[in-house]
Amino acid sequence: MMIRIWFSLLALVSAAPLSAQEGPDDGFDAETILALKGLQLLDQRMNAIGYRLVDANAPYCDQKIARTGLLLNDVAQYADQETARFALGFNGSIGITAVAPDSPAESAELSPGDTLLAINAMPIDDIAIDDPELSNEQPVYRRVAAINRLLEHALADANVQLTISRGGISRTVPIEPVLTCPGRFQIRVSADRSATADGKMVSVSSRLADYFLSDDEFAAVVAHELAHNLLKHRDQLDSQQVNRGFFGQLGKSAQRIKDTEIEADRLSVWLMANAGYDPEAAVGFWTRYGKEHGKGIFSASTHYRWKKRVQLFEEEIAKMAAMEPVDGKYAPPLLTGAD
Known part of the structure; x- marks a missing residue:
């Protein structure tokens, strides 16, 4: 159905x-x-x-x-x-x-x-x-x-x-x-499972949205794409003349794209925690998706495989656990507006 x-x-x-x-x-x-x-x-x-x-996360964004x-x-x-x-x-x-x-x-x-x-x-x-x-x-x-x-x-x-x-x-x-913080959000009607960020808009396909087991899982993917936009990754890659087509899967272009993916993964769990979402949901989602789909979504040479991504999430969650929150929030190290 x-x-x-x-x-x-x-x-x-x-x-x-x-x-x-x-x-x-x-x-x-x-x-x-x-x-x-x-x-x-x-x-x-x-x-x-x-x-x-x-x-x-508005207190930590330099633009609003x-x-x-x-x-x-x-x-x-x-x-x-x-x-x-x-x-x-x-x-x-x-x-x-x-x-x-x-x-x-x-x-x-x-x-x-x-x-x-x-x-x-x-x-x-x-x-x-x-x-x-x-x-x-x-x-x-x-x-x-x-x-x-x-x-x-x-x-x-x-x-x-x-x-x-x-x-x-x-x-x-x-x-x-x-x-x-700046950001626009949309559901993109599609039979594939994908999520994208274009510098302003975060898009999640309707089929991927139906796959989430909870709003916390949903927020994990949205926060990752939002992190790309907040960190201005598209502008950064454009200034480096990175090829995001077929040849973007090779050489320096692939590594530069992967670097932005690592940053987005690291920032995403901070964004989640500050908004009251459970950052452990990122661990749960990518573990479940990785086991079920292996080399499916977000697993090209420009992305870490799911086990490595889960390790990144756990590292950032540990950093937050070692901090004293201020008003229940954590200043994300990667955001320029954070103290």
Whole structure:
């Protein structure tokens, strides 16, 4: 059944928009609704874990951004928009998919299913999506990317008023952001098991997310990818002209990539501990995955094999155990903002 849901999700995000089809069905397909609900649950877990990691580690980041804990979604990305609205609870085009626990969005009593109508009285439909900075975004994602960018800019300047609709009733909600480490998070619908970091975004495939046994395991992988972004590894490798293609598996390029992977592994358990996740979950996850899949995910020449990775985690956990935490947190040695 899970495989069928993955394929349903792939169809939902890869099919042409509804306007390009003959027309919506009169009813709603149960399997599509189940797939959408499953994806929303993964989005909510990812949003909660990502927010918790960047919020808890804010004292140690040299750069910070204003954040609310909201995750927005555009129904235009789905082939069957009416079914998407029904499954996700939206009555408009842009809706709230997730609200991170203990975030400003939760304090403002926003909820998944709320429809976003305006930001500081600017209607969502009036936000320009033809900006050259959005040219790298796929067309169906440009509107929500433009909205997120406008929201980030507004939050950086002052408190924000969001106009939302719930149950057909509109209201304006003030929301006061908090400053956290930089970082964006998404579930990437895919039948493979993978996780990536591109310098700004942490992506975890839907199939890998389904593999985790707990949020602590989930956080172990997210924290590793977040560590890459916080340590600016992509910029570092680019400045070294490292080949990340086939030839990146060889010679100096492979070693330089492996060095960044080692750093990300070492930092990840500190990020986890500060956010209240059990760093031992990194040991448990990679032991389980290594035994089950051997040379599968993250095991190219640019990565240590699972036993060596587990050893790195245990070394860092031992370092924390020998320290006296301050307010329950440990200053990660690898972060430039740490004292």
